[in-house]
Amino acid sequence: MDRKFVFRPVLRYTTYGLMAMGIIAVATGFLANGERALANLLLNNFYFLCLAIGASFFLALQYITQAGWSAAFKRIPESISAYIPWAALIMILIMIGMKSLYPWIQPDEHSFDEHSMHLIEHKSPFLNVPFFLIRLVIYFTVWVFMTRLLRKYSLKEDIEGGMIYFEKSGFYSKVYIFTLALTFSLASFDWIMSIDPTWFSTIFALKNFITSFYHGSALIVLIVVIMHHYGYFQFITDAHWQDFSKYVFILSIMWAYFWFSQYLLIWYANIPEETVYYVHRLTGPWKTVFYLNLILNWTVPFVVLLSNYFARKKMVLGIVIVFVLIGLWIDIYEQIMPGTIGDVKIGFTEIGTYLGFAGLFIYIFLRTLSSAALIPANHPLLQESLHHTGH
Amino acid sequence: MSNYRILGVYNNEDKLLSSIHKIQESGITIHDVITPYPIHEVIEALKLKTRLPVVAFISAIFALFGTGGFLYWTSVVNYPLVFGGKPQNTLSFIIVIFVMLINVTAVVTILSFFIRDRKGPGAVPYLDYKGISDDRYVIVVDGKINTNEQVVSDLLKREGAVEVAQIGVPETKANH
Numbered sequence: 001m002d003r004k005f006v007f008r009p010v011l012r013y014t015t016y017g018l019m020a021m022g023i024i025a026v027a028t029g030f031l032a033n034g035e036r037a038l039a040n041l042l043l044n045n046f047y048f049l050c051l052a053i054g055a056s057f058f059l060a061l062q063y064i065t066q067a068g069w070s071a072a073f074k075r076i077p078e079s080i081s082a083y084i085p086w087a088a089l090i091m092i093l094i095m096i097g098m099k100s101l102y103p104w105i106q107p108d109e110h111s112f113d114e115h116s117m118h119l120i121e122h123k124s125p126f127l128n129v130p131f132f133l134i135r136l137v138i139y140f141t142v143w144v145f146m147t148r149l150l151r152k153y154s155l156k157e158d159i160e161g162g163m164i165y166f167e168k169s170g171f172y173s174k175v176y177i178f179t180l181a182l183t184f185s186l187a188s189f190d191w192i193m194s195i196d197p198t199w200f201s202t203i204f205a206l207k208n209f210i211t212s213f214y215h216g217s218a219l220i221v222l223i224v225v226i227m228h229h230y231g232y233f234q235f236i237t238d239a240h241w242q243d244f245s246k247y248v249f250i251l252s253i254m255w256a257y258f259w260f261s262q263y264l265l266i267w268y269a270n271i272p273e274e275t276v277y278y279v280h281r282l283t284g285p286w287k288t289v290f291y292l293n294l295i296l297n298w299t300v301p302f303v304v305l306l307s308n309y310f311a312r313k314k315m316v317l318g319i320v321i322v323f324v325l326i327g328l329w330i331d332i333y334e335q336i337m338p339g340t341i342g343d344v345k346i347g348f349t350e351i352g353t354y355l356g357f358a359g360l361f362i363y364i365f366l367r368t369l370s371s372a373a374l375i376p377a378n379h380p381l382l383q384e385s386l387h388h389t390g391h
Numbered sequence: 392m393s394n395y396r397i398l399g400v401y402n403n404e405d406k407l408l409s410s411i412h413k414i415q416e417s418g419i420t421i422h423d424v425i426t427p428y429p430i431h432e433v434i435e436a437l438k439l440k441t442r443l444p445v446v447a448f449i450s451a452i453f454a455l456f457g458t459g460g461f462l463y464w465t466s467v468v469n470y471p472l473v474f475g476g477k478p479q480n481t482l483s484f485i486i487v488i489f490v491m492l493i494n495v496t497a498v499v500t501i502l503s504f505f506i507r508d509r510k511g512p513g514a515v516p517y518l519d520y521k522g523i524s525d526d527r528y529v530i531v532v533d534g535k536i537n538t539n540e541q542v543v544s545d546l547l548k549r550e551g552a553v554e555v556a557q558i559g560v561p562e563t564k565a566n567h
Contacts, residue, residue, distance in 0.1 A: 260485060267483050270475045282478075306448075 022356005054216015068384030296327030399547030454495035
C-alpha cells in the first residue's frame with residue numbers, strides 16, 4: 001500500500017542509453033545541418049515541456065475541483081512536472097542559436113517583401129531579443145516555482161497530515177492556473193508562432209494550451225496503465241479506467257475542436273497573410289503530415305474509445321495513448337518545421353533526438369517518482385480514490 | 392392463471408438499489424425497473440443489454456458518407472464555384488457534416504427505439520399505473536414466474552417500498 005516505486009538499475013541504464021543516443025543524434029545533426037538539429041531540439045524540448053505543463057495543469061485542476069477519484073495517482077503528475085527546470089535549461093541553450101530559428105531577429109531582404117518587412121518592424125516592440133529572453137526567464141520562474149510549491153506541500157502532507165496543506169494546495173492551484181494561462185499562451189506565441197513572424201492566429205495559444213492538457217493527461221493515463229501492468233495500483237477498478245478514458249476521449253474532442261476552429265476561421269476570413277500558413281501545410285508531403293495529425297490525435301482515440309467496452313480495457317487504452325503521443329510529435333512538427341527547414345525530413349536526427357529527450361524525461365520522472373511514497377497516505381480524499389465505484 | 396405484475400414503488404435511489412440486490416439474492420427475477428433517469432448500477436444489476444448504440448453508430452456512418460458525398464458532389468464535381476481562391480474540397484464541410492450527423496443519428500435512433508419498443512400514438516401502455524412516470528423508482532416483478540405473490544410483496548415492503556401494488560397485464564400484448 002505505502003510502498004515506494006523502485007528505480008531499478010536496468011531502467012536507469014536504459015535511460016542512460018537513450019540519452020547517449022540523443023547526444024550522438026544531436027552532435028551528428030549539428031555537423032550535418034545545424035539549423036535542422038536546432039529545430040529538432042526546440043521541437044523535442046517543447047514536446048516534453050508540453051507534457052510537463054499539461055500534467056501540472058491536471059494536478060492543479062484536481063485540487064481546484066476537489067476531485068476524489070484521482071487522489072491516489074497525484075504523485076505521477078507531480079513527478080512529470082519535475083521536467084520543467086530541465087526544459088528551462090535546454091531552452092536557454094537553444095536560444096544561443098536563436099538567430100537561425102527566428103527570422104524576425106535579422107529579417108532577410110530576400111525572403112521577405114517590403115510589406116512583410118514593415119509587419120516585422122511593427123511587431124518589434126514585442127518581438128525583440130532582450131524582451132524575448134526576459135519573458136523566457138519569467139515563464140520558467142513562474143512554472144518552476146509553482147510546481148515546486150505544490151510538490152513541497154504534497155510531501156509535507158505525507159509527514160504532517162491534516163487539512164492545512166490540502167487547502168493551501170487548493171489556493172495555490174488557482175494562482176497557478178491563472179498565471180499558467182497567461183504565461184503558456186505567451187510562451188507558445190514566442191517560441192512557436194514567431195517562427196512564421198508575419199503570420200498570426202489569435203486562437204493559437206488556446207490550441208496549444210489544450211494540446212498540452214490533452215497530451216499531459218494522456219501521458220498520466222499511459223503511466224498508470226504501465227505501472228498497473230507491473231503490479232502497482234492494484235486497487236484500480238473498471239470505474240477508474242472509465243474515468244481515465246473519459247479524460248482522453250473528451251480532451252481529444254476538445255483538441256479537434258480547437259484545431260478545426262483555427263482552420264475554419266482562417267479559411268472563412270480568407271486573408272492572404274493568414275492563409276499562407278495553411279497553403280504551405282496543405283501542399284506536397286506536408287499534406288500527409290497535416291492529415292496524419294488529425295487522424296492520430298482525434299480519429300483514433302475518438303473511434304476506439306467511443307465504445308464503453310474498449311474504454312475499460314487498459315491495453316486498448318494504452319495503445320491508443322501511444323498513438324496520441326506520436327500525434328503530439330506530429331502536431332508540433334507541423335507547427336515548427338515548415339517555417340524552419342521547409343521540407344519534410346525525418347531521419348536519424350529526428351528519431352535520435354526524440355529518443356534522447358525521452359530518455360532524459362523518463363530518467364527525471366522515475367527519479368522523482370522513486371523519491372517519495374507512491375500513494376499519498378495523508379491526502380484527505382484518498383479513501384474516495386481507493387474505493388471509487390462510479391456514479 | 393392470468394398474467395399480472397407486482398410493483399414496488401420507492402422514493403429513494405439508495406433504497407431502490409439495495410432492494411434490487413436483496414430481491415435478486417432471494418432468487419426472485421426482476422422483470423423491469425422504472426426510474427426517472429438512467430442509473431448505471433441498475434443497468435449492471437439487471438444485466439440489461441441494448442443494441443441502440445450500434446444503431447446510432449451505423450446511422451452516424453451513413454450520415455457521414457451521405458452528407459460528405461453530397462457536399463463533394465455539389466461543390467466539387469457538379470458545380471465547382473471558385474470564390475476568393477478558396478479550395479473547393481475543404482475541411483469546412485465538417486460543419487455541415489457534423490450537424491447532419493447529429494440530426495440523422497438522433498432521428499434514426501429515436502425512430503428505431505419507438506419501432507422496437509412498439510411505442511407511439513395508440514399503443515397500449517404496458518403498465519397502467521398512476522404515477523409510474525413521476526419522480527419515483529419502481530421495481531416490476533413478473534407474477535407468472537414468481538408465483539408466490541405474498542412473499543414478493545412482503546419482501547418489497549420490508550426493503551422500504553412506499554407502495555406495493557398488483558396489476559394485470561393485457562393478454563394480447565406481446566411484451567418484450
